[in-house]
Amino acid sequence: MSMKPIEFDRRYGELDQVLSAYVGRSADDTAEEPSEALQAYLRHTWHTRPWAVGVAEQQVREYARNPPGRLRLRLGEFYPVPDVGLPEAEIQEWLLLVADHLKRSIEEGAVPPPSAPRTHWEWRVRFPELAQFLGGWFSQDMPDEFPDHDAAVRDYAESTHPQLVSRLVGELNELLALHLDDAAYAVGLAELGMEVDPPAPFTPSAWLALVADHLAAPRADYGPPADPRG
Structure with missing residues (x-):
């Protein structure tokens, strides 16, 4: 067995x-x-x-x-x-x-210096929640499931545990801190499972920054609805 x-x-x-x-x-x-x-x-x-x-x-x-x-x-x-x-x-x-x-x-203490990921495996293990986000919400079926990119981001934010959303924000900021050119960011997005282009007129890096800002914004919490009976 x-x-x-x-x-x-x-x-x-x-x-x-x-x-x-x-x-x-x-x-x-x-x-x-x-x-x-x-x-x-x-x-x-x-x-x-x-x-x-x-x-x-x-x-x-x-x-x-x-x-x-x-x-x-x-x-x-x-x-x-x-x-x-x-x-x-x-x-x-x-x-x-x-x-x-x-x-x-x-x-020999031969520790490789930090760098941007260079293989498909490395992209996935370094940015696991970003791979989940891009592969799950921005596959080739995205245009059939959501009216636009913003709607897909909102759906992720509303259906995902806040701690995982925070983890994604951290991974987005880590990726942006690599200061790659947009050709490299496009490769990274593809390696992480994104099968659609960022929305016009955004470059890959600009769109990633926009998503990070959107997801980092605090969610409004108005508490339970009021009892209509007073």
Whole structure:
């Protein structure tokens, strides 16, 4: 039978984070240089959960040293490595190379400097609520569901817990603080799930700033309606 979630997290939770960073990317790590996918994992994790890099090294190395057989994979007792574009015979050697890069990063204190996200995975893990907002309210179906962009923003604000709205405001301000050009912001919006253009005449950055201001404004709370009987 499949392992329980707590057992999976203890044995493979951080391994899964590392390998998720490779989805849609090339596993082209070399002995001299980690791949763009692994650099994205290191950059994000060092600046958010630095302790997890050591956990990742341990889990990746242990999995590489003790690869599962087909039967145990079929029974769900082991983590199945996703397709990273490598022949099965090369997976073990590649995992050990990844573990070596993680170990070297820890031992040498090689913390990647902060930067704008560079991969799809990095955009999503750095701005999770913004991805939820854009992917859920500004997909290609948005024009059929709302009369305009403002209506979609209002619907999000009215249907989402205030703490999540506040989190989104923080993520919007963090994104704007990167001071990217509008071409880069357009790429970021697409990576985060937005499938429609910002409303005219706004540029991507101007629209993001407008949304942040709108959602940061305090909501009016007039209390319960008055009893008509007095």
